[in-house]
Amino acid sequence: MLNKEIRPIQWSDNSLYLLDQTLLPHSETMIQLKTWPETVDAIKDMRVRGAPALGVTAGYAMALAAMELNQCKEGFQQFISKLTEISAKIHAARPTAVNIRWAITRQLQVANKCKDELEASNELLKEAQKMEREDVEINRCIGEHGRNLISYGNILTHCNTGALATAGYGTALGVVRASWENGNKIHVFHTETRPFLQGARLTAWELARLGIPSTMIVDGAAGLFMNEKTIQHVIVGADRIAANGDTANKIGTYSLAVLANENSIPFYVAAPISTIDLTIATGGGIPIEERPADEVTHLGEIRTAAPDTKVRNPSFDITPARYITAFITENGVIRQPFETTIPATI
Amino acid sequence: MLNKEIRPIQWSDNSLYLLDQTLLPHSETMIQLKTWPETVDAIKDMRVRGAPALGVTAGYAMALAAMELNQCKEGFQQFISKLTEISAKIHAARPTAVNIRWAITRQLQVANKCKDELEASNELLKEAQKMEREDVEINRCIGEHGRNLISYGNILTHCNTGALATAGYGTALGVVRASWENGNKIHVFHTETRPFLQGARLTAWELARLGIPSTMIVDGAAGLFMNEKTIQHVIVGADRIAANGDTANKIGTYSLAVLANENSIPFYVAAPISTIDLTIATGGGIPIEERPADEVTHLGEIRTAAPDTKVRNPSFDITPARYITAFITENGVIRQPFETTIPATI
Numbered sequence: 001m002l003n004k005e006i007r008p009i010q011w012s013d014n015s016l017y018l019l020d021q022t023l024l025p026h027s028e029t030m031i032q033l034k035t036w037p038e039t040v041d042a043i044k045d046m047r048v049r050g051a052p053a054l055g056v057t058a059g060y061a062m063a064l065a066a067m068e069l070n071q072c073k074e075g076f077q078q079f080i081s082k083l084t085e086i087s088a089k090i091h092a093a094r095p096t097a098v099n100i101r102w103a104i105t106r107q108l109q110v111a112n113k114c115k116d117e118l119e120a121s122n123e124l125l126k127e128a129q130k131m132e133r134e135d136v137e138i139n140r141c142i143g144e145h146g147r148n149l150i151s152y153g154n155i156l157t158h159c160n161t162g163a164l165a166t167a168g169y170g171t172a173l174g175v176v177r178a179s180w181e182n183g184n185k186i187h188v189f190h191t192e193t194r195p196f197l198q199g200a201r202l203t204a205w206e207l208a209r210l211g212i213p214s215t216m217i218v219d220g221a222a223g224l225f226m227n228e229k230t231i232q233h234v235i236v237g238a239d240r241i242a243a244n245g246d247t248a249n250k251i252g253t254y255s256l257a258v259l260a261n262e263n264s265i266p267f268y269v270a271a272p273i274s275t276i277d278l279t280i281a282t283g284g285g286i287p288i289e290e291r292p293a294d295e296v297t298h299l300g301e302i303r304t305a306a307p308d309t310k311v312r313n314p315s316f317d318i319t320p321a322r323y324i325t326a327f328i329t330e331n332g333v334i335r336q337p338f339e340t341t342i343p344a345t346i
Numbered sequence: 347m348l349n350k351e352i353r354p355i356q357w358s359d360n361s362l363y364l365l366d367q368t369l370l371p372h373s374e375t376m377i378q379l380k381t382w383p384e385t386v387d388a389i390k391d392m393r394v395r396g397a398p399a400l401g402v403t404a405g406y407a408m409a410l411a412a413m414e415l416n417q418c419k420e421g422f423q424q425f426i427s428k429l430t431e432i433s434a435k436i437h438a439a440r441p442t443a444v445n446i447r448w449a450i451t452r453q454l455q456v457a458n459k460c461k462d463e464l465e466a467s468n469e470l471l472k473e474a475q476k477m478e479r480e481d482v483e484i485n486r487c488i489g490e491h492g493r494n495l496i497s498y499g500n501i502l503t504h505c506n507t508g509a510l511a512t513a514g515y516g517t518a519l520g521v522v523r524a525s526w527e528n529g530n531k532i533h534v535f536h537t538e539t540r541p542f543l544q545g546a547r548l549t550a551w552e553l554a555r556l557g558i559p560s561t562m563i564v565d566g567a568a569g570l571f572m573n574e575k576t577i578q579h580v581i582v583g584a585d586r587i588a589a590n591g592d593t594a595n596k597i598g599t600y601s602l603a604v605l606a607n608e609n610s611i612p613f614y615v616a617a618p619i620s621t622i623d624l625t626i627a628t629g630g631g632i633p634i635e636e637r638p639a640d641e642v643t644h645l646g647e648i649r650t651a652a653p654d655t656k657v658r659n660p661s662f663d664i665t666p667a668r669y670i671t672a673f674i675t676e677n678g679v680i681r682q683p684f685e686t687t688i689p690a691t692i
Contacts, residue, residue, distance in 0.1 A: 025652035189658075192642060194540055194564040197650055200643070205652035215656050218540040218642055219566040220598025224663035227600060252566025254573060255601055258608050296538060296564055297546070299645045304543055306371035306551035310561050312535075317570035 006163035006206065008048065009056050009132060011125070014067070016060045020047045021164055025205040036065040036086060043093040043100075046196065050165020051239045051275055052135050055099030059128035061090045062107035063121075070121040079117045084108060095287045096248050096316045098240040098277045103131060135167035138272045138330040142171055143178030146235070146270055146328035150175060151184045153232030156222060159193045159250035160202035161237035161270065172235045172270040173206065175328055180212045188214040189231060191222060193250060195295040195313065219252050226263040234260045235328075238271040245321030245338030246283025251314055257323035266325040273329050273346055283318035291315045352509035352552065354394065355402050355478060357471070360413070362406045366393045367510055371551040382411040382432060389439040389446075392542065396511020397585045397621055398481050401445030405474035407436050408453035409467075416467040425463045430454060441633045442594050442662045444586040444623045449477060481513035484618045484676040488517055489524030492581070492616055492674035496521060497530045499578030502568060505539045505596035506548035507583035507616065518581045518616040519552065521674060526558045534560040535577060537568060539596060541641040541659065565598050572609040580606045581674075584617035591667030591684030592629025597660055603669035612671040619675050619692055629664035637661045 008019040016033040022045065023029050031047060033039045039061040042048055048057050065086045069079050087104040094100060110127045114120035155176060159165075162173035170177060179186055188207055193199035200216060207214040217225065225231050234256055240248040247253070247269050260267040280286055293311035297303060305311075327334040327342075334341045354365040362379040368391065369375050377393060379385045385407040388394055394403050411432045415425050433450040440446060456473045460466035501522060505511075508519035516523060525532055534553055539545035546562060553560040563571065571577050580602055586594040593599070593615050606613040626632055639657035643649060651657075673680040673688070680687045 026649075191566075192540070192651070194538070194566060200651035200655065202652075204655040208652060208654060213656075215658050216642060216651060217658050218597065219564070220537075220540060220596075220601055221658070221660060221663070223601035223604060224597065224660055225658070227663070250566075251564065251570065255566055255569035255605055258569060258605055259601060262604050262608070296562060299648070299650065302645065302648070303372075304645065305538070305546035305562060306548075306554060308554055309546065309550040310559075312561050312563050312567070312571070314567060314570055317567070317573070 005168065006209070007168050008164050009053060009060070009167050011060065011129060016057070016064065018042055018048045018057065019164070021049060021202060022047050024201050035068065036061045036090065039064060040090055040093045049198070050160065051097040051099045051237065052166040052171065052272055053164070054094060054097050055103040055274060056128070056132050056135055056167045058090050058100040058103040059107055059131040062087060062104055063124040063128045066111065066121040066124040070117040076116050079120065080111060083111055094289060096239045096289045099274055102274045132167045135272070136169050139166050139169035139171060139174045141330035142270050142272065142328055143169065143174040145330070145332055146175035146268065147178035147182050149268060149326070149328065149333070150179050150186065150233045150235055152186065154187050154189055154230055156189045156225070156231045156234045156256070157203065158191050158199065158236050158253055158256055160198040160206070162203060162206040164202050164206060165237065171237045171272070173203065175235055175270045176212065177210055180210070188212055189225060190214060190216055191219045191252065192216055193252065194219055222256055223259045226259050226265055231265055233266055233268065235268040235270055238269050238275050239316055240286050241269070241271060241276045241327065242280045242282050242286060243278045243342060244282050245324060245327070245342060247319045247321070247324060248283065248286045248288070248316045249319065251317050254317040254319045257319040261323045267323055268326055268328055269324055270328040273331055276342060276346060278343070278346070283320060286318060288317070289315045351514060352555070353514050354510050355399060355406070355513050357406065357475060362403070362410065364388055364394045364403065365510070367395060367548060368393050370547050381414060382407045382436065385410060386436055386439045395544070396506065397443040397445045397583065398512040398517060398618055399510070400440060400443050401449040401620060402474070402478050402481050402513045404436050404446040404449040405453055405477040408433060408450055409470040409474040412457065412467040412470040416463040422462050425466065426457060429457055440635055442585045442635045445620055448620045478513040481618070482515050485512055485515035485517060485520040487676035488616050488618065488674055489515065489520040491676070491678055492521035492614065493524035493528050495614060495672070495674065495679070496525050496532065496579045496581055498532065500533050500535055500576055502535045502571070502577045502580045502602070503549065504537050504545065504582050504599055504602055506544040506552070508549060508552040510548050510552060511583065517583045517618065519549065521581055521616045522558065523556055526556070534558055535571060536560060536562055537565045537598065538562055539598065540565055568602055569605045572605050572611055577611055579612055579614065581614040581616055584615050584621050585662055586632050587615070587617060587622045587673065588626045588628050588632060589624045589688060590628050591670055591673070591688060593665045593667070593670060594629065594632045594634070594662045595665065597663050600663040600665045603665040607669045613669055614672055614674055615670055616674040619677055622688060622692060624689065624692070629666060632664060634663070635661045
């Protein structure tokens with residue numbers, strides 16, 4: 001069991017260590033981050049990605065910032081003021097996933113309860129480590145709640161929502177794992193997930209490590225496999241869920257949801273409660289990050305597209321709540337009507 | 347005007363010359379094919395692709411076969427028998443596009459009307475050249491019939507259906523070109539079209555050459571741009587159209603059709619009449635080619651996917667007729683109900 005556990009976010013020697021996901025599957029390299037700006041860069045460069053993993057990483061970035069500010073000895077008021085400024089920069093690293101905001105808000109609350117910089121610096125590290133432990137526990141809980149919903153047949157998933165997208169175990173892929181570990185005979189179909197190939201590079205790697213049988217398809221092939229009844233369930237993660245259930249997730253999710261609906265296939269979203277953003281009424285209020293064109297025009301250093309090709313590269317889309325069969329959270333399965341069931345579950 | 351005309355299939359010096367589409371956009375190289383087996387290999391390797399281009403190429407492959415058999419001097423009966431055998435091998439090179447079958451059937455009919463091998467060998471070359479000329483004329487005709495249907499706004503297309511997919515001008519992209527040349531203010535959104543990247547490599551290159559403004563997106567982003575009302579029309583080509591209007595086209599087309607329908611966006615299929623296969627009642631009867639896994643797991647020589655990733659790589663999918671607003675053919679626009687309008691138009 002132990003060797004298959006992936007821990008992409010680790011704290012050691014006053015440094016944050018991240019499994020560099022841009023190098024997977026070719027190389028399993030932990031990068032050492034000693035400062036919060038290095039951590040922000042790692043987030044922007046997608047060395048760490050996945051909403052829950054971004055939350056935990058942001059928690060550690062806040063701890064690194066607190067340690068640095070603690071060295072300045074400028075007084076606690078100045079400490080809080082500068083920590084708040086830094087938190088805005090961490091927040092801006094990737095705008096769509098709500099988990100970064102959730103983590104920095106939680107860390108600012110911890111800091112505000114402290115009496116001085118030293119205490120705050122210690123407490124923020126403890127809190128980040130707690131977030132990390134909690135995330136794994138939450139994911140196992142999501143897995144237990146969801147495993148019976150996807151207990152047979154072929155399960156389609158998108159992007160990477162496994163241990164790599166979290167502090168460990170995974171959300172949607174955690175439910176798949178829980179179903180598999182429960183002895184269910186399942187098979188995973190996963191998209192390659194253009195443009196960043198999280199499916200090809202990360203999900204395929206995780207599923208192989210877990211021994212779960214799987215098949216990769218290009219994103220555009222999902223419709224065919226749903227229409228010919230190869231797929232029995234679709235399960236994805238989420239980067240932000242509005243109060244009404246509208247869900248931001250990796251680009252292509254909306255298409256999968258419409259196709260699942262059209263083919264009468266249940267469509268599940270697995271995510272921790274921290275992904276739900278009650279301050280936003282509907283999906284229209286969720287900011288959609290647009291990433292650089294070269295993610296689409298190049299593969300690594302190699303240009304694949306014709307010269308001067310103009311690109312739009314939104315990294316996420318919004319799936320209207322009406323296409324979602326249920327949310328699977330650590331507090332249980334949330335079904336329609338989400339306007340009432342979501343607030344009741346939090 | 348002249349320098350923007352692309353002629354990907356040319357006959358010269360007793361050889362077939364093809365613009366090698368696997369090398370585009372980085373290199374514009376014409377490859378010389380002196381025999382029919384070389385031509386079959388070029389089809390299998392997708393150095394030439396696109397249903398109408400495959401038809402014209404198959405016509406020339408038959409001409410090359412006839413020339414070769416004419417050297418054998420084994421009598422006309424034996425000539426016809428061997429030419430028929432070879433035609434089956436050409437047909438098998440790529441199974442989904444009906445245009446190959448259409449071309450070899452037409453060439454066998456021409457051969458059967460001849461009195462000897464020499465005449466047949468001459469006539470098959472003339473017929474292939476006629477197919478090539480006709481294809482460009484047909485495409486211009488499709489463009490004229492369709493240009494007013496996509497006269498404004500953002501037009502989404504998939505794969506490559508331009509001059510490169512034909513003997514010249516293009517089908518769906520030909521309609522776009524006709525609309526643009528008619529002075530309409532339009533903008534093209536096109537998918538990159540995984541796995542073979544026909545959109546990124548070929549469509550982007552053709553649109554730039556024609557000076558038509560365009561934006562590339564990953565296949566999975568099409569839904570978002572339809573849902574947010576950025577796209578006003580969708581137009582694609584076809585590899586085979588069943589008698590009831592069900593249409594085989596590049597993998598991902600079905601998804602685009604469902605998404606267009608869900609968002610009340612007209613969905614057009616532009617194709618020559620030769621793409622319609624009345625011998626097949628519905629899409630269920632159309633064979634779907636499955637291509638090698640390494641198209642998905644690799645980019646050129648570079649492996650992108652995790653080791654041992656299993657893949658399904660169907661190259662086409664079937665769009666049920668109910669999602670199709672109209673077919674645009676050289677004989678005019680065909681609207682629902684296709685069961686009666688398709689046979690009436692042929």
